[in-house]
Structures are given as C-alpha cells and as structure tokens.
Amino acid sequence: MKKIISIISLALILLTSCEDLLDEQNKSNVTAESFYLKAEGYESLVNANYSAFRNIYGRSPWLFMAGTDLYSEGRGNEPVGLSQYKELNPSSSNVDFLYNNCFAAIQRANAALHYSDLTEQTPSLSQRVGEVKFLRANAYFLLVQTYGGVSLITEIIGEAVLEFDRNSAEEVYDFIVAELEEAVNLVEDGTYSGRINKKAVQNLLAKVHLTRAYESFAKGDDFSKAASYAETVIGGQALNLSFDEMWMPGNEFNEEVIFSIQFSSGSISSDPTKLGSQQQNWFGSYLGGSEVAGDAPFKSYSLCPTRFALDLFTEGDVRWEGTFMTEVYERYYDYFDVEDKSTLTIEHFYEPSWFTSDDRAEYKSLNPDVDYHEYGTHDPEGGDISNNFSTIIVKKFDDPTSLFGSGGSSTRDFVVSHLSETYLVAAEAHLGAGDASTGLTRLNEVRRRAGVANAT
Structure with a gap:
C-alpha cells in the first residue's frame, strides 16, 4: 500500500503560522516566525525537541515491554493486542502510541532544522543542528524497528496533510545512517551533560548498523561498522561502577551514561x-x-x-x-x-x-x-x-x-544508552563480522562486572 493515512495529531505541531481570521490583532502575541529567529527563541525550540522524548520513554511502556518473555501481566491489565496478540490491528489500544509521539518529535525536529537557516547565527548553532538531527534519527529508528517502512517527512508542515507516501524500511535506514553521519560531524566531544555529543551519535550509529545487519537489505559492512563505532564509544573505558551504583537514584550522570531523557522538579512543576x-x-x-x-x-x-x-x-x-x-x-x-x-x-x-x-x-x-x-x-x-x-x-x-x-x-532521568549496553553491541557486532574472540572479550567484561563466570 503506497499511500497511508497519517494518524499524526497535527494539533501537536506548535509551529504553524496563523491566518488573520479577525480584523483585531493581538499585539502581544509572539509568532513562531519572530520568536525562533532570535537566538533565545531558537534555543527554546531545540530544548522542546529534547522534551518531546519524555512522552516516548517516560509514559506508556507497552510497545517496549508488553508481550515479551521478560514481563507478563499481573493484576493490572495490559493492552490485550500487545500483550496477548489477540485481535491485534492498527486500532488496538496503544498500537499508535509510539507512532504518534515519534512523528510529533519529528515535526519538532523539522521545525528546528527549518529555522536553523533563518535564526541568528551563533557559535553553538552547528552543535544544535547536530543534536536535532540525532533526535530525528532516533525517532525514525524507533519507528522503523516497530512498524517497518514509514513516511520520511523532512520538511516543516504548515497545513493539514491527509496522506503521505510510505517509504520502505530500507529507505528509512538509509536516511537514519545519513542523518547520523551528518550529526557526528556537527556535535562536540566532551563529557555527557544531557546534550548530545559525539559519543551518543556514534553509539546510535553502532546500534543502527547492528540492527540493519539482520535485515534482507543489510549492507555488507553493517556488522563491521557496528563494531567499529561501538569500539570508538568504548574507547578503552572499563565498566568501573558497580551495577548498583550504575542504577542508583541520583546518579544518572555517572560516567557510563551515554544518552538519557532529562527530567527535573523545575520542569514538571x-x-x-x-x-x-x-x-x-x-x-x-x-x-x-x-x-x-x-x-x-x-x-x-x-x-x-x-x-x-x-x-x-x-x-x-x-x-x-x-x-x-x-x-x-x-x-x-x-x-x-x-x-x-x-x-x-x-x-x-x-x-x-x-x-x-x-x-x-x-x-x-x-x-x-x-x-x-x-x-x-x-x-x-x-x-x-x-x-x-x-x-x-x-x-x-x-x-x-x-x-x-x-x-x-x-x-529521575530515563537512561536510554549506557556503556555496558555498548559492550554487548560490540560483542554481537564482532561475532557477526567474524571476530568471535574479540566479541567474547567484550561480553565477558559485562559478565565480570555482574560477578558471574566468563562465557567460553
């Protein structure tokens, strides 16, 4: 089916310009066109891109957890379609949750990239563009893993659109890789502070290449690229924290966190x-x-x-x-x-x-x-x-x-990516690339920290 009906809630799009339907004008109203042209306004827009992911990771977990072999339903009901695969269809409860929220995040990213060419030029602008490209790629990565091929929408939408062309999963993966390859050259190195840095981009590139390596349209070098990016992220860093320290409340900015979704008492007040x-x-x-x-x-x-x-x-x-x-x-x-x-x-x-x-x-x-x-x-x-x-x-x-x-x-911040996961990505990627020995070494570093015997 080449055409799909969009189920994106266009009401979430903050950034459409308004038509003058009345003679009266609200002089105190600040339009997107004027607000985002200022450095302060553009910074606010980029921050809104980050906050969009709070809904994705901080809300309903069903598409991540329901129906898996790790968790099952207790006394509280899960969506039947996702937990038991009964009568699963596009209208089943929570099936569209990730779809809607990811496309809402993508629209914020499209707006930020649109205004990046129009706003005041500042020393941090390239960094911000790289951050937004990462976030858009991350949203598409979630979508393509969950729904397969989806629409590649890369421009800001200023009016209602009822249909979009559906791109193939292969096209979506190609877009994600290209987006991240651009982002990695825009963002800075340095310790993770909540904003995307090179390590976060390289880490996502490792996961994207590893995931695509199992698809029918995989590239011949996906495993080797996944291993290379993962090794760059590891960079000789051992798993120095105990498991308990890694997940202790209040320690979400520890040395092993690569990317997390930020929450604070002030932002939810x-x-x-x-x-x-x-x-x-x-x-x-x-x-x-x-x-x-x-x-x-x-x-x-x-x-x-x-x-x-x-x-x-x-x-x-x-x-x-x-x-x-x-x-x-x-x-x-x-x-x-x-x-x-x-x-x-x-x-x-x-x-x-x-x-x-x-x-x-x-x-x-x-x-x-x-x-x-x-x-x-x-x-x-x-x-x-x-x-x-x-x-x-x-x-x-x-x-x-x-x-x-x-x-x-x-x-508490929601930790999306951390170093021990990268060790496991490296282990699997090395194995897929034909280097089982290095893969085993990476796997056993995780097992060492866990206190269990080495795998052989």
Whole structure:
C-alpha cells in the first residue's frame, strides 16, 4: 500500500503560522516566525525537541515491554493486542502510541532544522543542528524497528496533510545512517551533560548498523561498522561502577551514561503529578496503598517479571540485588534513605532460585516475622496476583525523591544508552563480522562486572 493515512495529531505541531481570521490583532502575541529567529527563541525550540522524548520513554511502556518473555501481566491489565496478540490491528489500544509521539518529535525536529537557516547565527548553532538531527534519527529508528517502512517527512508542515507516501524500511535506514553521519560531524566531544555529543551519535550509529545487519537489505559492512563505532564509544573505558551504583537514584550522570531523557522538579512543576516520568510505576506488584503516605511508589501491578526472566540470574550475580527489591522494609523507601539497615524491620523477602532448604530455614530463623515468598511463588506463573506484594518488585527505576507516589511524578532521568549496553553491541557486532574472540572479550567484561563466570 503506497499511500497511508497519517494518524499524526497535527494539533501537536506548535509551529504553524496563523491566518488573520479577525480584523483585531493581538499585539502581544509572539509568532513562531519572530520568536525562533532570535537566538533565545531558537534555543527554546531545540530544548522542546529534547522534551518531546519524555512522552516516548517516560509514559506508556507497552510497545517496549508488553508481550515479551521478560514481563507478563499481573493484576493490572495490559493492552490485550500487545500483550496477548489477540485481535491485534492498527486500532488496538496503544498500537499508535509510539507512532504518534515519534512523528510529533519529528515535526519538532523539522521545525528546528527549518529555522536553523533563518535564526541568528551563533557559535553553538552547528552543535544544535547536530543534536536535532540525532533526535530525528532516533525517532525514525524507533519507528522503523516497530512498524517497518514509514513516511520520511523532512520538511516543516504548515497545513493539514491527509496522506503521505510510505517509504520502505530500507529507505528509512538509509536516511537514519545519513542523518547520523551528518550529526557526528556537527556535535562536540566532551563529557555527557544531557546534550548530545559525539559519543551518543556514534553509539546510535553502532546500534543502527547492528540492527540493519539482520535485515534482507543489510549492507555488507553493517556488522563491521557496528563494531567499529561501538569500539570508538568504548574507547578503552572499563565498566568501573558497580551495577548498583550504575542504577542508583541520583546518579544518572555517572560516567557510563551515554544518552538519557532529562527530567527535573523545575520542569514538571506546573503539573508535578503528570509531567514527570511514570517508569517507577509499572514494574511489580501493588504495595498496598503505602504510596498514599509517600512511603513507596505506586506500582500498577501491570508488568511483572516472568519466571524466565528470574531464571536468568544465578548465584553471585550482583544484578539480582541491583534490579529487584528482594527485601521490603516497613517503609519501602528506607532501602534508599537509611544507610544502616540492621535495625529495620523486614516485611517481605523474595527468595532467589539458588536458595537451598538450609538457606531458607536460616533466613526464616533470623527473620521470624517476615512474609517469606519462596522461589516459584513470586512471579505471575506461580504467584497469587490477587494479593498485594505477591510478585517480586523491580526497584531499578524507583525515585525516592518523588513527591507523589502515583502518576508521572518521578524526576529521575530515563537512561536510554549506557556503556555496558555498548559492550554487548560490540560483542554481537564482532561475532557477526567474524571476530568471535574479540566479541567474547567484550561480553565477558559485562559478565565480570555482574560477578558471574566468563562465557567460553
């Protein structure tokens, strides 16, 4: 089907010029044409490009998580089409969420690139253009992975358009690569500060080439280019942080973060229960209303780790404790707020797969009043999801500084790309390029940090 009906909400496009429908004119109204021609206004437009990705990464996670082998439905319902693949069609709930939000982000990028030729010329303008090109390419990368071929819209839209030509997936990938190759020459090196730098662009290029390498239209050098870009990003940097440090709240600007979506209390102050990130709310069982007092995050009971996901962890793997809230204290946030936990009361304990009967007996003897969840009973497959606290809780995205337990109230940055992922990209790319030895070395650096034995 060559023509597709656009389902982009054109009401989201901020940047159309207005026709004078009335004789009266609002002299205080600042039009896009005048505002974005000033350096300050253009900077605001670029910042709006970043904020567009809050909706993509900080809201509904269904197209990223539902229906996978890592999470399954708990007591809270997931979209049936995406979680169970029943009656899945274009009008199914949340199918168009990523489509609409990515194209809204693309339109902001198109506007920023349009005004880059018209605005005041400043020393930072090339850097900003590179940032916007990266963000537009990132949106298209999400789209092509999810929907296949989509429309390549590269110009600002100033009026309603009912149809767009649909480009092939191959054309979309070619556009993404070209866009990123331009961006990498525009942005600066330096430590990541929230704005796109060379490392972020090179990292996305590595992922794009690696993903395209499995397509029927793959280029012959996709694996080798993915490996090369990933190695440039790694640049000899080891995984120096512990897994727990990497994901500790308040440490989102650590040395391993490559690209993240920024949130702050100031930026969501106009509606602090809705404008923040929702990611802390999705993963694990409901906590019995403790979020009302601000003692815990609200958990929707929608995305619960599966038995398959839990079985991936083995004894000694530090990621088990770094990912899950294995012990729940009387006040949930005491895990983050109290340094000496020896005197705290443990309410719930979630057993790992490697516990023996002796381990279980010893833990119960030391904590006789604990609600003990044996392995095999705290996942949706074996647990009673009608009860609170029944499935193990993911703490990786928790925000103990959130003023409200429910809704979009978290101000933790959403980490999109980090160095350990780049090691895995490099490992897979080297393997695909025929260099299994180097690939294994990269893989084992991740396993070393996790505390598990080397793969052979």
